[in-house]
Amino acid sequence: MAAPLALRALGLCHVYPDGTEGLAGLDLEVEAGESVGLVGPNGAGKSTLLLHLNGTLRPTGGRLEVLGLEPGRASLPELRRRVGLIFQDPDDQLFMPTVLDDVAFGPLNQGLPGEEVARRVREALDRVGCAGYEGRAPYRLSGGEKRAVSIAGVLACAPELLALDEPSSHLDPRGRRRLIRILQGLEVTRVVASHDLELVLEVCSRSVLLDGGRVVAQGPTRALLADRGLLEAHGLEVPHSLTPHSEPHHPDGAHE
Amino acid sequence: MHRLDARGKALAVLAYASVVATLPVGEPAPFLVLAAWPVGLLAAARVPPRVLLGALVAASPFVLLAAVFLPFSHAGGRLLWSGPWGVEVTSAGVRAAVAVVARSSLCLAATLALVATTRFGDLVAALERLGLPAVLGLTLGFVHRFLFVCLDLVRRVLCARAARSPRLGPGAALRSAGGMVASLFVRSYERSERVHAAMMARGFTGRVRPMARPRWRTADLGFLAFTAALLAAACVLEGRA
Ligand SMILES: Nc1ncnc2c1ncn2[C@@H]1O[C@H](COP(=O)(O)OP(=O)(O)O)[C@@H](O)[C@H]1O
Ligand SMILES: [Mg+2]
Numbered sequence: 001m002a003a004p005l006a007l008r009a010l011g012l013c014h015v016y017p018d019g020t021e022g023l024a025g026l027d028l029e030v031e032a033g034e035s036v037g038l039v040g041p042n043g044a045g046k047s048t049l050l051l052h053l054n055g056t057l058r059p060t061g062g063r064l065e066v067l068g069l070e071p072g073r074a075s076l077p078e079l080r081r082r083v084g085l086i087f088q089d090p091d092d093q094l095f096m097p098t099v100l101d102d103v104a105f106g107p108l109n110q111g112l113p114g115e116e117v118a119r120r121v122r123e124a125l126d127r128v129g130c131a132g133y134e135g136r137a138p139y140r141l142s143g144g145e146k147r148a149v150s151i152a153g154v155l156a157c158a159p160e161l162l163a164l165d166e167p168s169s170h171l172d173p174r175g176r177r178r179l180i181r182i183l184q185g186l187e188v189t190r191v192v193a194s195h196d197l198e199l200v201l202e203v204c205s206r207s208v209l210l211d212g213g214r215v216v217a218q219g220p221t222r223a224l225l226a227d228r229g230l231l232e233a234h235g236l237e238v239p240h241s242l243t244p245h246s247e248p249h250h251p252d253g254a255h256e
Numbered sequence: 257m258h259r260l261d262a263r264g265k266a267l268a269v270l271a272y273a274s275v276v277a278t279l280p281v282g283e284p285a286p287f288l289v290l291a292a293w294p295v296g297l298l299a300a301a302r303v304p305p306r307v308l309l310g311a312l313v314a315a316s317p318f319v320l321l322a323a324v325f326l327p328f329s330h331a332g333g334r335l336l337w338s339g340p341w342g343v344e345v346t347s348a349g350v351r352a353a354v355a356v357v358a359r360s361s362l363c364l365a366a367t368l369a370l371v372a373t374t375r376f377g378d379l380v381a382a383l384e385r386l387g388l389p390a391v392l393g394l395t396l397g398f399v400h401r402f403l404f405v406c407l408d409l410v411r412r413v414l415c416a417r418a419a420r421s422p423r424l425g426p427g428a429a430l431r432s433a434g435g436m437v438a439s440l441f442v443r444s445y446e447r448s449e450r451v452h453a454a455m456m457a458r459g460f461t462g463r464v465r466p467m468a469r470p471r472w473r474t475a476d477l478g479f480l481a482f483t484a485a486l487l488a489a490a491c492v493l494e495g496r497a
Contacts, residue, residue, distance in 0.1 A: 056453050077459070085457045091405050092450040097377030097397055109459035135375075139404040157458055 006032045006067055006161050006189045007053065013061030014048055014213075022048030024213035025062065030191060032160075035183075037204030037221055038193040041235035045213040046193035047088070050163045053191070054083040067160055081110060084159030084188075088166040090146035094138035099130070099149050102138055106157035124156040125149075128182050144175020151182060161189045168196045197225050197239040209234060262374045262382035264476040268483040269370045273363045275487045279494055286490040287358055293486055294365035301373045311368050312361055319360045326353040376400050402451075406444060413440065 007030040014023040023045045030036050038046045051057040053066055055076045067082050069075040087093050096102035103124055107117040125131050128148040133141075138149060147167065154162065167183070168176045176199065183190065183203040194200055200207055200221060207221040211234045217224060225231065226242045276290055298308060326349050371379065377397065384393040413436050 054457050056457065080457055080459055087450060087454050092447060093454040095401055095451055095455065097401060101377060106458035109461060
């Protein structure tokens with residue numbers, strides 16, 4: 001039997017107030033436990049889709065179901081509790097005076113008792129390799145550390161679906177490597193929007209190519225991202241590690 | 257000093273500032289006693305004297321501006337100097353000027369001792385528990401947090417301008433500054449919307465919930481008692497003088 005669906009979109013549309021079409025009839029299914037990459041050129045609608053997942057944006061047409069919930073006023077609090085959204089710029093997300101306060105922000109808002117909050121904070125910081133950062137000020141962290149702490153802040157809310165928007169922008173190679181390790185170590189359902197195709201290749205077993213607010217193609221990441229003609233038609237390039245003359249890649253790279 | 261409850265420190269500094277501001281300036285003795293408080297605290301907290309000097313220098317334009325005119329504008333006391341157009345310097349005026357400088361320096365030193373030994377977030381939380389409305393506290397926290405982000409933004413924009421126009425006349429600089437301010441404003445506004453979305457995404461309901469309520473400890477009470485005693489001593493000395 002197939003795993004239950006974490007996300008189901010049918011003809012999903014979103015028209016911004018100024019008339020721009022962000023999504024134009026998008027069909028997509030994501031199973032629970034999957035790690036799915038969303039790739040596509042700038043303006044393809046990746047961010048718009050992610051903002052629908054936790055109810056920040058509402059569909060203007062079509063159907064959407066996230067973790068069995070239809071977005072709406074009534075389901076909004078539950079949606080926000082169960083879906084963790086990681087924004088493109090960590091500075092938008094780290095708004096509390098210290099790392100501790102910031103990571104504790106979500107669990108405290110859930111009304112959890114003190115010991116539980118402390119435990120969640122400890123585990124989340126551990127997960128992203130930032131144990132001991134509690135007293136630091138977020139604005140004094142390096143880019144990679146900011147990204148790690150912003151992920152911890154969302155993990156501490158114990159989401160069932162994690163959505164990341166361009167997680168590797170603003171990161172240097174070391175920060176990026178660290179991010180990849182963090183993402184590979186998670187078990188929660190993940191949707192990763194990125195035009196860092198190498199990153200998608202390493203953390204997503206399946207990928208979806210978006211353009212013009214629609215799904216253009218989808219399939220196993222390794223196969224999809226090796227399709228030069230398809231990628232170039234949509235403004236993307238085949239990642240170096242998949243080009244024929246580069247080193248042979250590890251066969252276990254496309255594992256589930 | 258670092259470990260004292262932020263509420264106690266804030267209260268002590270408030271009490272200190274009100275005594276300093278209201279004590280008449282006569283004998284130097286009470287003021288020396290008062291000066292010992294912030295100086296002692298700064299020393300106990302191992303704040304280098306350089307930091308205090310820096311703060312005093314940074315505040316000096318305002319203080320001196322106020323002080324410089326006082327000797328001329330105060331009637332009373334002995335006439336020390338009489339210039340053209342009825343400009344006069346009186347002893348009462350000089351005394352008032354000295355008082356302004358002394359009072360502001362002492363308050364500044366005390367405030368510095370507070371902020372140098374308290375994390376900003378703790379201070380805001382303490383003020384909230386002492387009755388500051390939560391909205392103001394939240395706003396203060398954000399101002400402090402995003403000041404650095406905005407400064408960074410300003411630095412980047414200035415850097416980008418310098419890279420494209422190494423030598424800018426004052427007129428051109430001013431004209432481009434207009435555009436920069438506008439773009440900074442728009443970017444800050446858009447950022448505020450994204451931050452708001454990020455807060456909502458983590459279940460924000462309009463109220464920041466505190467981690468744990470700090471308790472008053474003996475050290476805090478001791479500190480408050482010590483401060484009260486010192487302030488009382490200064491007042492008694494003043495009364496006797
Ligand atoms: N707040 C907005 N108002 C109007 N149009 C927007 C807004 N945000 C995005 N868009 C438009 O929606 C389309 C999809 O954008 P987006 O989802 O941000 O793409 P991506 O994240 O894939 O780069 C683009 O044409 C973009 O210009
Ligand atoms: Mg985007």
